[in-house]
Amino acid sequence: MHCPACGAPLHRRPVAGVELDRCDACNGFWFDDGEMARLLPALSSAANVPDLDARIIFEKPARSHVNPQRKCPKCAVVMANYNYCYDSNILLDRCPECRGIWMDGGELAAVAQYVKGNPRLDRLASAIADHVGASESRKMAGTDMRIRMGQVMLTPGASTPIMLLALVLDFIRRWDRD
Secondary structure: OEOOOOOOEEEEEEEOOEEEEEEOOOOOEEEOOOHHHHHHHHHHHOOOOOOOOOHHHHOOOOOOOOOOOOEOOOOOOEOEEEEOOOOOOOEEEEOOOOOOEEEOOOHHHHHHHHHHOOHHHHHHHHHHHHHHHHHHHHHHOOOOOOEEEOOEEEOOOOOHHHHHHHHHHHHHHHHHHO
């Protein structure tokens, strides 16, 4: 097989116990159907993978252009681009025929970071969930409550999704200042 990005030959290499096809020229990886699912548990627990930078999720994808002409190295069908996990901003190529996945150089590291997550963001999500739960309890008890976040004024009649959105937007504004 040959690299869909640069045309160099792909060579089998072990990565965390899974044999993958790797391009030594551009450092891309080919995953046959199911190989990525076998590799993800190792990626999420790898100690040498840095925590996810949350700003990556809110920025534009790293790839400045989408190449619709990349062909699957296994079956030569034109691959489709997709955003890994829908919101990661990591654009991968997937073959609609054999369901293999191509990752350009650096994308495996980005996926590893995304899968591992960020303990700081996990704590924030937990705090938001606790706050929303407490807010719902106060609302159920009939306590008058107002939260001011930026320009949004929330009252007891506000729905939980709106409250959660306001909290997340406030976090993003604060994160950008850090």
